[in-house]
Amino acid sequence: MVRLAIDMMGSDLGPTGLIPGVKALLKDYDDVELHLFGDENILKESFTEENVIIHGTEEIVPMEVGALKVLRMKNSSMMKAVQCTVDEDLDGVVSAGSTGGFLTLTTLIVKNVEGVLRAGLCAPFLTVKKGKYVAILDIGASNENTAEELACFAKLGKIYSSTMWNIENPSVYLLNNGAEEGKGPDYVKGAYKLLKEDSSINFQGNVEARYVMDGKRDVVVSAGFPGNIYLKASEGMASNMNMLIKNAFSENIFSKIGYLLARRGFKHMKEIMNYKKVGGAIALGLNKVAVKAHGNSDGYAFEHALIMAYKMCKNHMVDAIKKEFHE
Missing domain, CATH: 3.40.718.10 (Isopropylmalate Dehydrogenase)
Incomplete structure (x- = not known):
């Protein structure tokens, strides 16, 4: 029960x-x-x-x-x-x-x-790979975080993905403005060092925002402020894409016929961009x-x-x- x-x-x-x-x-x-x-x-x-x-x-x-x-x-x-x-x-x-x-x-x-150390607000995102999710945290529980808190989020994300998605050794990444080890502010560099030294975490380094939902990541860790910006930007992009696609296929009879031929693929894309299917975020x-x-x-x-x-x-x-x- x-x-x-x-x-x-x-x-x-x-x-x-x-x-x-x-x-x-x-x-x-x-x-x-x-x-x-x-x-x-x-x-x-x-x-x-x-x-x-x-x-x-x-x-x-x-x-x-x-x-x-x-x-x-x-x-x-x-x-x-x-x-x-x-x-x-x-x-x-x-x-x-x-x-x-x-x-x-x-x-x-x-x-x-x-x-x-601090609970993280975690959101499971659908990725371009069918049926594949990525857990992103923190997406807004706090505005400022330390390197130690990001390391804590990584552990929480690992537990979530292994428990909910049965992933044996989830890959963990740090959201950053570049893939290189020395990128980002001091707290991100500090978190990188901590995660690299933690043998219990399958840490794979930094990831840029454009690759977060490519279906190759299990957990992406961020401080709350940039994480929330990523969340809102992703939701806005999904909403705008839906609107643009709808407008494009409503222009004339030929575009409508084109939609009928391609609707199977667009249905899958719509599912990926439908944030309502996830339901919300979890305070982990x-x-x-x-x-x-x-x-x-x-x-x-x-x-x-x-x-x-x-x-x-x-x-x-x-x-x-x-x-x-x-x-």
């Missing part, structure tokens, strides 16, 4: 946008117990299942919120969901609300696994599974965020991290 706490109030679309995703999870997985936090009236109208426990809350954490403010919002759906994860010893927590608020609450309430290194779904999640995206949390729980991700960092 996988037991999850779910913040239903923080997304751009509100609870009505997320409810279809929860319904889809309940339809496909019967070994779950879901604790839903949000507007009690809306949730009770939508859920009557015995394995769904509804917790009415009074406050919604805004998208732009400081650490002190979110901690004061004791009756918010996000705070209640995170606190319940610890108090009721649930397996994980999922929210589509404020990233900063979610990371603040999970870090202070759920806390890092002993030995983890905490004592519970914590998934931050996209703020603009619809039912489809939120379902995939919930599936991500479910699979991490089933694969005992937290136990794997504890084992690695306690050895």
